[in-house]
Amino acid sequence: MLNRKLWRDLWVNKTQFLSIFLMSFLGLFLFAGMNEEGEGYAQTAKAFYEETNLSDFWINGRIFTQEDVKEVQSIKGVLQAERRLVTTGKALFPGERSEDDPFLFVNIVEDNIISKVQVVDGEPFDAVKGGIWVDYLFAQKQKIYPGDQMSVEVQGMTITTLVRGTVRHPEYVYYLSDEGAIMPEYGEYGFVFMSGKEFPVETEDFYTEIVVDIDENMNPDSIRQAIPKVLDDEDVMVTDRDQNISYSTFDAEVKSHKVMGFLFPIVFLMIAILGIITTMTRMTAKQRTQIGTLKALGFTRRRITRHYTGYGFWISLLGSVSGTIMGIWLIPMLIFPSMQMAYVMPYWKVTIDYTVYLAIAISTAIATLVSYLACRKELADPPAITLLPKAPKRIKHTA
Numbered sequence: 001m002l003n004r005k006l007w008r009d010l011w012v013n014k015t016q017f018l019s020i021f022l023m024s025f026l027g028l029f030l031f032a033g034m035n036e037e038g039e040g041y042a043q044t045a046k047a048f049y050e051e052t053n054l055s056d057f058w059i060n061g062r063i064f065t066q067e068d069v070k071e072v073q074s075i076k077g078v079l080q081a082e083r084r085l086v087t088t089g090k091a092l093f094p095g096e097r098s099e100d101d102p103f104l105f106v107n108i109v110e111d112n113i114i115s116k117v118q119v120v121d122g123e124p125f126d127a128v129k130g131g132i133w134v135d136y137l138f139a140q141k142q143k144i145y146p147g148d149q150m151s152v153e154v155q156g157m158t159i160t161t162l163v164r165g166t167v168r169h170p171e172y173v174y175y176l177s178d179e180g181a182i183m184p185e186y187g188e189y190g191f192v193f194m195s196g197k198e199f200p201v202e203t204e205d206f207y208t209e210i211v212v213d214i215d216e217n218m219n220p221d222s223i224r225q226a227i228p229k230v231l232d233d234e235d236v237m238v239t240d241r242d243q244n245i246s247y248s249t250f251d252a253e254v255k256s257h258k259v260m261g262f263l264f265p266i267v268f269l270m271i272a273i274l275g276i277i278t279t280m281t282r283m284t285a286k287q288r289t290q291i292g293t294l295k296a297l298g299f300t301r302r303r304i305t306r307h308y309t310g311y312g313f314w315i316s317l318l319g320s321v322s323g324t325i326m327g328i329w330l331i332p333m334l335i336f337p338s339m340q341m342a343y344v345m346p347y348w349k350v351t352i353d354y355t356v357y358l359a360i361a362i363s364t365a366i367a368t369l370v371s372y373l374a375c376r377k378e379l380a381d382p383p384a385i386t387l388l389p390k391a392p393k394r395i396k397h398t399a
Contacts, residue, residue, distance in 0.1 A: 122165020
C-alpha cells in the first residue's frame with residue numbers, strides 16, 4: 001500500500017523530485033569524475049617518479065668537481081649524487097642553417113641513476129657507450145629514428161653523434177621553450193640526453209649541476225641546510241621538487257582538479273537540500289489527513305516516518321549512484337585529451353578510492369535526514385489531531 005502511494009506521490013510531484021534527483025546526480029557526477037581523475041593523475045605521476053627516481057634536490061651555482069659529489073654524498077641521509085650539465089642548444093638538420101632551427105634542452109650526464117631517462121624506443125641509456133637519446137615527441141615530429149646521425153649545436157660547438165633511442169623524462173612532464181609561451185608545443189622543441197664523453201672539451205669539470213637522491217625517512221630540511229656547508233659555499237642554490245617547474249605545475253594541476261571535485265558537489269548538495277525541504281514540507285502539509293488516516297488504520301509512526309523519509313533516501317541514492325557511474329565514465333573522456341596535450345606521462349589511468357563511496361553515503365544520509373526534519377512536525381501529532389484540518393494562523397487586528 002505504502003509502496004504504491006510512494007510511486008503515485010513521486011509521479012504527482014515529478015517536477016520537484018526530478019530537480020532533487022538532478023542535483024544529487026550532478027553533485028556526485030562532478031565529485032566522482034574529478035576525484036577519480038585527480039587521484040589517477042596523482043598515482044600515475046607517483047609511479048613514474050618512483051620508476052625514474054626523480055631527483056629530490058638540484059644544486060646549482062658553479063662548476064662542480066668529483067670531490068664536490070663525494071662531499072654531498074657524505075651527508076647523512078643522501079643516498080646518491082651525480083653531476084650533469086644542463087644547457088640549451090639547437091638541432092641541426094641538413095641544409096641551410098636558420099634562426100628557426102629547433103630549440104633543445106641539452107642534458108649532458110655522468111650517469112643515469114637519478115632522474116633517469118625512460119626509453120620509449122631504441123637502446124637503454126649507457127653513459128659509457130655514448131650516443132644521444134632524444135625526446136620521443138620531438139623525434140616523432142622531426143622524423144628522427146634510432147640509428148640516425150644527429151647534430152646538436154651547444155655552447156658554440158657542434159656535436160654529431162648516433163641516435164641511440166627516444167625517451168621521456170620525469171623533469172620534462174611539462175616544459176616550455178621559453179617563459180613567454182602560454183601552452184606547450186611538444187615536438188616543435190625538445191630535449192636530449194647524452195654522455196659527458198660526447199662533450200668535446202679537454203676537462204671533465206664542466207658540470208654545472210648536481211642532482212641528489214635522499215632517504216625519504218630523513219628530514220629534507222636538514223639535508224638542504226647541510227649542502228652549502230659541506231661544499232663550503234653559501235652561494236650555491238639548492239632547490240627541491242616544489243621549485244621544479246615540471247613537478248610543481250603538474251602537482252598544482254592535480255590539486256586544482258581535486259579542489260573543484262569537492263567544491264561543486266557542495267553547491268549542488270545545498271540546492272538539493274533546499275529542494276527536499278520545500279517539497280517534503282508542502283507534500284506532508286497537503287497529506288496531513290492521509291497521514292492521520294494511516295495512523296488510524298494502525299500504521300505505526302515509525303513505519304510512516306520511514307515511508308516519508310524514503311522519498312529523500314531513494315531519490316538521493318539513485319541520483320548519487322547514477323551520477324557516480326556517469327562521472328567515472330564520462331569526465332575522464334572529456335578531460336584526458338587536454339591533459340595529454342599539456343603534460344607528458346607514460347600512460348594515463350583513473351583510480352577510484354573510498355571517498356567516492358563515502359560521498360554517496362553522506363549525500364544520501366543528509367537527504368534522508370532533511371526529509372525527516374521537513375515532515376516530522378506532521379508525523380508527531382496523534383491521529384485525532386492529524387485527521388482534523390490544520391488550524392489557521394492567528395491574525396492580530398490593528399486598530
